Amino acid sequence: MKLWGIDLGGTKIECAVLDPDRNLEVVVRMRLPTESVKGYEHIISQIKRLIDQVAEQVGEQPARIGFATPGVLEPDTQLMKNSNTTCLNGKPLKADLEKILGVPCQLANDANCFALAEALMGAGKDYPRAEVVFGVIMGTGVGGGLVVNNKIIAGHHGIGGEWGHNILEEGGEPCYCGKAGCVEQVISGPALERYYEHVSGRKVSLKDILQHYHDSSDEYATATIDRLLEYYGKAISTLINVLDPGLIVIGGGVGNVDVLYTIGYERIKKYIFNQGVCTTPILKPKLGDSAGVFGAALL
Incomplete structure (x- = not known):
């Protein structure tokens, strides 16, 4: 039986x-635009259209389908929540998908699917003894996914792994989640650009900030990246102190910042509850933007 996965993104x-x-060879990959501005029902119809097109290519219908979703399905109500594709929130997405597709559907947060794929097909293949794998997303937003013994831990409220919405900076910037100073409002890409603009008075892309940091040509770039490294060390140390994972994989655009794996790794040691000793492997992902859809298929 072939494994079918859908990565439901905003675009x-x-x-x-x-x-x-x-060996989990890819049989078919295909994309369609989400066109989320047209609303919830249209997204459902786009999913149906895509699956029909793929089924025609594969020559068979799916027996079940896994979905990587923005936001999560609330375990008690079975309604979506915390999705930045806001038309999904409050909707019985799983039930509606099963009704229109006629097959069982399994939903998981996209960060959890990222973590599962990297654990089973990506970076985790080099660490087969890692029972606990944490997948970090550091990009436009900050999120996380937790995999234990090759299984996603969604948690009692369905928010397992939501590392990005813990308070990192007291009195920090307000977050859409209702708190202020969340990890996402401190070390995401947009947060770093906002900080640079605040201290310098200039609007500059993260790519240029990094360039100025590396060539030591801009004190504000130095301050911005040093702040990233310090808060990254604090935030990652809490993951290690609570979960002590055998592997952490960091995806997203900010995850490509090389100094996170050198100077940033040293900052973790300042805050870890282990006399400053840290040997946790922290790696870039191996699957690129395929992790979400592969993780959905592995559900």
């Missing part, structure tokens, strides 16, 4: 079909 919907009999 695109991607489907991938994997063959478990051929």
Whole structure:
């Protein structure tokens, strides 16, 4: 039986079909635009359209489908919540998908799917003894996913792994979640650009900030990246202190900042509850933007 996965993004919907009999070889990958501005019902119809097109190529219908979703399904109400594709919030997405597709559907947060894929198909393949794998997303937003013994830990409220919405900076910037100073409002890409603009009075892209940091040509760039490294060390140390994972994989655009894995790693040691000793492997992902859809298929 082939494994079907859908990555439901804000701008695109991607489907991938994997063959478990051929070492999870990709049989088909296909995308359609989400067109979320047209509303919830349209997104459902786009998903149906995509699956029908893929089924025609594969030559068979799916027996079940996994979905990587923005936000999560509330375990008690079975309604979506915390999605930045806001038309999904409050909707019975799983039930509606199963009704229109006619097959069982399994939903998980996109960060959890990222973590699962990297644990089983990506960076985790080099660390087979890592029972606990944490996947970090550091990009436009900050999120996380927790995998234990090759299984996603969604948690009692469905918010397992939501590392990005813990308070990192007291009195910091307000967050859409209702708190202020969340991890996401301190070390996400937009947060770093806002900080630079605040201290320098200039609007500059993160790419240029990093360039100025590396060539030591801009004191404000130095301050911005040093602040990132310090708060990154604090935030990651809490993950290690609570979960002590055997592997952390960092995805998202900010995850490409190389000094996170050198100077940033040293900052973690300042805050870890282990006499300053840290040997946790912290790696870039191996699957790129495929992790979400592969993780959905693995559900």
